[in-house]
Amino acid sequence: MGTTVFETFKLIPPAHREVLYIAAADNIGARDLAAAVKEHYPHTEQRWAWADASGISCAQAKALLGWEPKRGWSDYLDEEGRMLKK
Numbered sequence: 001m002g003t004t005v006f007e008t009f010k011l012i013p014p015a016h017r018e019v020l021y022i023a024a025a026d027n028i029g030a031r032d033l034a035a036a037v038k039e040h041y042p043h044t045e046q047r048w049a050w051a052d053a054s055g056i057s058c059a060q061a062k063a064l065l066g067w068e069p070k071r072g073w074s075d076y077l078d079e080e081g082r083m084l085k086k
Contacts, residue, residue: 018064023056026072028081 009017027033033053034046061067078084 018060020058020061020064021056022058022061022067023054023069024072025054025058025069026074027054028073028077 033055037044037046058067058069076084
């Protein structure tokens with residue numbers, strides 16, 4: 001039996017550990033995140049690359065692990081948040 005991820009993680013000194021939040025690149029229901037933020041927080045700097053971007057950055061996961069999302073909410077839900085028919 002091989003080494004588990006948890007066992008490997010314990011070998012990394014605490015000062016060198018990173019916590020990553022990994023999520024889809026788009027947001028649920030293809031909502032316009034930039035418009036929502038502008039409406040509720042008008043003085044906030046906008047940094048989203050596209051309208052339905054997720055509010056969660058996976059840049060650190062990409063930098064450290066080379067990880068990029070392969071699926072998003074739009075693969076499963078329509079613009080109203082209903083399941084797509086397969």
